[in-house]
Amino acid sequence: MHQDEKIAIIGAGPVGLTTALGLARRGVPCVVYESLHGIAREQRGAAFHPPTLEMLHELGVGEPLMKMGLRIPVWQMRDRVNGVYAEFDLGVLADATDFPFRFHLPQHYLSTVLLNELRQQPNVEIRLGETLQSVEASDDAVRLVFSTENGRRESRASWVVGADGAHSMVRKTAGFSFDGFTWPEKFLVTNVRDPLEALGYTGTAYISDPDAWAVVLKLYDDTGDDLWRVAMPASVDVDDAMLLEPESVQRRLRETLGADMPFTLAYSGTYRVHQRVADTFVKGRVLLAGDAAHINNPIGGFGLNGGVHDACNLASKLAEVWHGRATNEALELYSRQRRTIALDVVQKNSIRNKNLMDERDPAVRLRNQQTMHALSIDPYRSREYLMETSMLSAVLQALQIN
Numbered sequence: 001m002h003q004d005e006k007i008a009i010i011g012a013g014p015v016g017l018t019t020a021l022g023l024a025r026r027g028v029p030c031v032v033y034e035s036l037h038g039i040a041r042e043q044r045g046a047a048f049h050p051p052t053l054e055m056l057h058e059l060g061v062g063e064p065l066m067k068m069g070l071r072i073p074v075w076q077m078r079d080r081v082n083g084v085y086a087e088f089d090l091g092v093l094a095d096a097t098d099f100p101f102r103f104h105l106p107q108h109y110l111s112t113v114l115l116n117e118l119r120q121q122p123n124v125e126i127r128l129g130e131t132l133q134s135v136e137a138s139d140d141a142v143r144l145v146f147s148t149e150n151g152r153r154e155s156r157a158s159w160v161v162g163a164d165g166a167h168s169m170v171r172k173t174a175g176f177s178f179d180g181f182t183w184p185e186k187f188l189v190t191n192v193r194d195p196l197e198a199l200g201y202t203g204t205a206y207i208s209d210p211d212a213w214a215v216v217l218k219l220y221d222d223t224g225d226d227l228w229r230v231a232m233p234a235s236v237d238v239d240d241a242m243l244l245e246p247e248s249v250q251r252r253l254r255e256t257l258g259a260d261m262p263f264t265l266a267y268s269g270t271y272r273v274h275q276r277v278a279d280t281f282v283k284g285r286v287l288l289a290g291d292a293a294h295i296n297n298p299i300g301g302f303g304l305n306g307g308v309h310d311a312c313n314l315a316s317k318l319a320e321v322w323h324g325r326a327t328n329e330a331l332e333l334y335s336r337q338r339r340t341i342a343l344d345v346v347q348k349n350s351i352r353n354k355n356l357m358d359e360r361d362p363a364v365r366l367r368n369q370q371t372m373h374a375l376s377i378d379p380y381r382s383r384e385y386l387m388e389t390s391m392l393s394a395v396l397q398a399l400q401i402n
């Protein structure tokens with residue numbers, strides 16, 4: 001086969017690897033390029049929603065995933081001072097999905113399962129240690145330039161999928177815009193090895209407070225030991241060295257979780273959070289998916305999930321185009337469907353979630369909490385809300401867009 005016929009995928013994160021497997025399963029040859037020498041193991045996405053599990057099962061990787069991970073049916077909304085004000089049980093969606101729970105598994109486990117599966121595929125090549133520098137597209141091919149340990153390398157492909165994350169070189173060098181904003185605070189992410197159930201937390205909890213809001217997630221760890229993530233806000237005016245001082249992290253955890261105890265810190269780090277969406281997800285032979293196309297704050301767990309949804313949508317359409325059974329209009333449809341969801345669902349809901357958690361006005365905060373409490377005990381409205389927050393509605397909504 002001539003190399004121009006292959007599809008190039010930039011980035012071996014969960015989105016690039018899902019796209020590659022979706023293409024390979026449909027008989028489309030592809031090459032995945034990744035600048036690292038293996039799977040990134042950073043502390044990132046860890047919560048899978050029901051439709052994502054459905055898609056990963058369809059792709060044939062559900063079984064190894066479900067042997068790991070934690071099934072979390074119930075999630076809480078809490079006020080830092082007054083405790084739980086709403087609880088939601090995904091079990092009520094048992095008639096809408098085979099997976100009526102959140103599934104907690106750090107994303108590198110998914111990437112590892114996908115990579116192992118891709119290595120069994122005869123039509124997939126994985127090239128580690130190759131960093132894309134630029135993309136140049138013509139009417140019938142794309143030219144890609146990489147830097148490697150052995151110097152510069154050029155390659156060609158029929159299409160290129162930029163799944164190279166938030167700082168995507170595909171997006172930058174192919175001239176997409178990426179408008180939006182950056183939140184004024186940093187996020188301080190910690191992992192602790194203490195059993196937070198003992199403090200009354202279910203596996204997912206969102207804590208509201210104007211200054212000390214937090215997201216609390218129970219994480220899967222293959223040692224079987226307790227592992228919980230607590231993500232909190234931190235001032236951009238304070239140095240990371242000070243923020244990450246163990247005593248400072250301990251104090252933040254005590255204040256946020258309302259527990260006067262020493263925590264067993266396994267990890268702490270900070271990062272900046274943005275809300276941005278590319279102007280389009282397709283320009284001729286250049287496509288974007290996942291964080292390369294859209295980024296959002298992690299409250300609600302939409303980033304990783306939305307990226308996997310992009311990958312599955314894109315792989316099915318791109319395969320049809322590659323086989324000559326559909327025109328490029330299918331790729332425009334991918335962009336319309338997934339960009340609409342990125343804007344109307346993911347951006348809107350992740351911003352709403354953050355505003356709900358850090359509301360400063362006590363009267364508005366109380367009213368919000370009363371509204372969420374009333375919603376949580378209303379069977380019809382809580383089901384609608386769960387359909388929306390679990391992204392099941394978004395997947396159906398995307399299919400309506402033509």
Ligand SMILES: Cc1cc2nc3c(=O)[nH]c(=O)nc-3n(C[C@H](O)[C@H](O)[C@H](O)COP(=O)(O)OP(=O)(O)OC[C@H]3O[C@@H](n4cnc5c(N)ncnc54)[C@H](O)[C@@H]3O)c2cc1C
Pocket residue numbers: 010011012013014015016033034035036040043044045046047048107130131132133163164165166167168169189271289290291292298300301302303304305306307
């Ligand atoms: C702290 C944190 C917590 C999060 N929590 C959640 C959560 O609970 N739920 C959720 O749904 N989402 C969450 N997210 C978001 C989620 O992690 C991302 O949406 C997800 O990683 C996107 O996957 P991706 O494959 O698009 O990009 P990435 O995971 O960023 O992968 C991109 C890959 O491309 C490679 N690459 C980059 N540039 C190049 C280049 N020039 N050439 C070759 N390779 C390149 C990178 O090395 C990387 O392997 C969180 C994010 C963070 C930071």
